Amino acid sequence: MPEIIVTDRAGTVHNLKAAPGQTLMEAIRDNGIYDIKALCGGSCSCATCHVYVDSAAPLAPMSDDENDLLDGTDHRQANSRLSCQIKLDGLGSDLRAVIAPED
Ligand code: FES
Numbered sequence: 001m002p003e004i005i006v007t008d009r010a011g012t013v014h015n016l017k018a019a020p021g022q023t024l025m026e027a028i029r030d031n032g033i034y035d036i037k038a039l040c041g042g043s044c045s046c047a048t049c050h051v052y053v054d055s056a057a058p059l060a061p062m063s064d065d066e067n068d069l070l071d072g073t074d075h076r077q078a079n080s081r082l083s084c085q086i087k088l089d090g091l092g093s094d095l096r097a098v099i100a101p102e103d
Contacts, residue, residue, distance in 0.1 A: 002091040002092070002093055002094045002095060003015055003094045003095070004016040004018055004024070004027060004088065004091075004094070004095050004097075005094065005095070005096045005097075006024075006028055006031075006033065006051070006096075006097050006098070006099065007096075007097070007098040007099065008033050008035050008099055009035045009099055009101065009102075014031060014033060016028065016031045017031060018030075018088045020089060021089060022088050022089075023042060023083065023084050023085065023086055023087055023088065024051065024083040024084070024086040024088060024095070024097065025038050025042055025049040025082075025083035025084035025086075026042065026084075027088060028049075028083060028099070033099070035099045035102075036048060036049045036050075036051075036083065036099060037049075038083075038084060040084075042084035043084075044063070044065050044066055044069065044082060044084065044085055045065075045069070046069075047069040047070065047072060047073050047082060047103070048102075048103075049082050049083040049084045050070070050073055050075065050080060050081075050082060050083070050099075050100040050103075051080075051081055051082075051083045051097040051098060051099055051100055052077055052079045052080060052081075052097060052098045052100055053079050053080075053081045053086070053095070053096070053097045054079070054095065054096035054097065055078070055079045056093075057093070057094075057095045057096065057097075058091070058092050058093060059081065059086055059095075060086075060087070062081060062082075062085065063085070066081070066082050066085050069082060070082065073100070073103050074101075074103045075100050075101050075103065077100075080100065081097075083097065
């Protein structure tokens with residue numbers, strides 16, 4: 001089972017447990033990390049679930065909507081993603097992410 005490792009804004013590293021069908025945002029929230037607000041509940045319309053993902057992580061490409069939302073953030077980097085758009089089922093290898101600063 002691949003590991004899901006998330007660093008919060010305080011620099012604490014968490015090894016997350018995820019239920020089948022969860023997104024990364026849901027797993028972050030359900031593991032008691034409250035740095036992300038996820039105001040839209042995962043419908044790709046708020047960008048408050050912004051993370052930086054290890055560039056080696058094998059993820060599905062981002063949608064135009066996700067790309068547009070990330071363009072509106074102050075802290076976008078080349079490895080920015082919205083954690084609500086990252087499905088954890090079928091991860092072929094470990095996933096490492098860092099929660100982005102709040103806008
Ligand atoms: S939770 Fe709103 S875009 Fe991810």
